[in-house]
Amino acid sequence: MARMIKFSTGDKLPASEKLLKDIPLIGEVSFDTFEESKEIIKGKPIVCSNCGAILTRIELISMDPKVGKYFNCQYCGTVNVIDPSDLPDHIDLDAGWLIPSEVSKTDFGAGIQKGNSLIAALDVSGSMSGAKLEGVKQSLISTLKAYSKTKADALFGIVTFESSLRIYSPDGEVVEQLTGDILYDPKAIERAVANNSWVKNQLPKMTIKTTGKSWQQTVQKMQAMSSTALGPALVAARIMSLTAGTGRILLLTDGMANQGIGSLSGATPEGKSFYKQLADEMKTNGIMVDIVGIAGQGSLELKTLAQLPEITGGDLFYVDLSELSESFSLITGDELIGRNARIRVIVPEEIKLSNVSGIGTRSRRIDRGEEIALGGLTKSRSIAFEFKPTKKVKKEKKVPVQVQIRYKDEDDNERIKVIEQELTVTDQKKDLEKSLDADLIAGYAVQRAAQAMQDDRKKGKKILSDMQAQLATAAPQAKAAQEYLEEELAEIDAVIAEEEEGLARADDRVQAESYRMAKKRKK
Structure with a gap:
């Protein structure tokens, strides 16, 4: 397996x-x-009782006549007694551990599965009429065509929303329509969708292989209507996704939610907290939410809606019509590894962890051994952590770093992957500068700037300009890193200019640019 972890100073530690x-x-x-x-690797991993490090080398095990087999943890020094029945024959880190699910694969309710479904929640409100809706329809049809070749067994469903919400069958029949007071009651929406006979009995059979062409015709016929019941549509989409064994929800919208539960018109605390609660539920269910927001004159309140992809591990785009097709391709082409993913970094006392990036647009600190939830885990993700020596470390000493990744696979089994690397301590500045990875450092600076931009655009800009100056001295040959930082500085300047012009969409642009930068997705 190709190397998954790298350090800004190569294999060296100052x-x-x-x-x-x-x-x-x-x-x-x-x-x-x-x-x-x-x-x-058969069985459960052997874990240090103090710091949580996983034993990765059989040769670290010793034998004592009184206590039996044990190992000294190389991260914290704790002596751990081992039950011989827990010992595997060997440990191959390229393999990893698999802990079988205790839940039946067919249990789509309480069971959490990777799933293989795509539920599209499509805004057909009045503001989407004309070129916007036509662009979304063509992009969605292209996605269905691509799925028919690469993911033909994927399940697909559509819920549209305006002043009401509608669930469609592949032949264009409206199998459920909800309107009026029920849109303000999420539990009533859940019951209506969960008890719908088509959703219960037919949706789990709607593979793109058998229904793709019918879906394309149905999408082509859709027309724009009135208001934007976005919140109720997401409640319905969640139940549909659970019925289909969980998967991805793709939200396509150009307007602010202003009808039913989750209305953001007036930006009430209740409306904002609704999406946080819904995102937490979807993360627990193993559902990943992606958002494509279509730029217009008004605001989509993306800062609130962004909680959905951020918590569940999805993606967010804020695009004009010319960028629609590319955003669909990036979302549907991003291979899913697993759901309910968590990551943990274990280091010895000589190292102190500080900030972590790549888990969203909010600033986040990390403590030694702390488990961080990632939601859905895709191949486009990268997680970076900052660290430093806490005291002068002995020269030439080997200092280990362990990263643990846990996630649920498509059969709801727990998978555990451990990555481990030793860093050699050096007091030679030239050796460190020679092995410096300027591209990695620049990428981390961009992610940190994305986190800062949420509250202070100028602070985000300062992070990038300071890093430019620092790399110019430490790595003057790193032209690509400097160009990357310069490009992102220009994007922040463009965001600031829109804010100064007082454009209504400026806040959405800030959120979208922050999300793009946090994912290290270049313009």
Whole structure:
């Protein structure tokens, strides 16, 4: 398997944080090369009772006549006694552990599955009439055609929303329509959708292989109507996704939610908290939400809606019509690894962890051994963490770093992948600068700027300009990193200019640019 973790100083660790001054020490886990091995390590991993590190080498096990087999944790020094029955014959880190699910694969309710479904929640309100709706329809039809070749067994469903919500069958029949007071009652919406006979009995059979062409014709006939019942549509889409075994929900909209539960017209606290609660429920269910917002004159309140992809591990785009097709391609082409993913970084006491990036647009600190929820895990994800030596470390000492990744696979089994690397301590500044990965450092700076931009655009800009100056001294040959930082500075300037003009969509642009930068997706 290709190397998934790399460090900004190669395989070296500064003996003191003063050696590189303002250049951050970064570790990054990239999932673009991730492959799920067919080989597995039998049994559960052997875990340190103190710091949570997983034993990765059989040769670290010793024998004592009084206590039996044990190992000294190389991260915290704790002596851990081992039950011999827990010992595997060997540990192959390219394989990883598999813990079978205790839930039946066919249990689509309480059971959490990776699933293989795509539920499209499509805005057909009045503001979508004309070119916007036509563009979305053509992009969705192209997605169905692509799925028919690469994911023909995927399940597909559509719920549209305006002043009411409608669930369609492939032949264009409206199998459920909800309007009026029920749109303000999420539990009533859930019951109506869950009890719908078509959703219960037919949706789990709607593979794109058998219904793709019918769906394309139905999508082509859709027309724009009135208001925007976005919140109720997402409630319905969640139940549809659960019925289909969980999967992805793709939300397509150009307007602010202003009808039913989750209305953001007036931006009430209740409306904002609704989407946070819904996102938490979807993460628990193993559902990933992607949003394509279509730019217009008004605001979509993306800062609130962005909680859905951020918490569930999905993606967010804010595009004009010319960019629609590309955004669909990026979303549907991003291979899903697993759901309910968590990551944990274990380091010895000589290292202190600080910030973590790549988990969203909100600033986040990380403590040693802390587990961080990622939601859905796709191959486009990369998670970076900043660290530093806490004291002067002995020269030439080997310092280990362990990253644990846990996720649910398509059969609801728990998968555990451990990545481990040793860093060699050095007090030679030239050695550190020679192995410096300027591209990795620039990418981390962009992610940190994305987090800062939420509250302070100028602070985000300062993070990038400061890093430009620091890399110019430490890595003057790193032209690509400098160009990357310069491009992102220009994007922040464009956002600031829109705000100064007082454009209504400026807040949405801030959110979308922050999300793009956090994903390290270049313009």
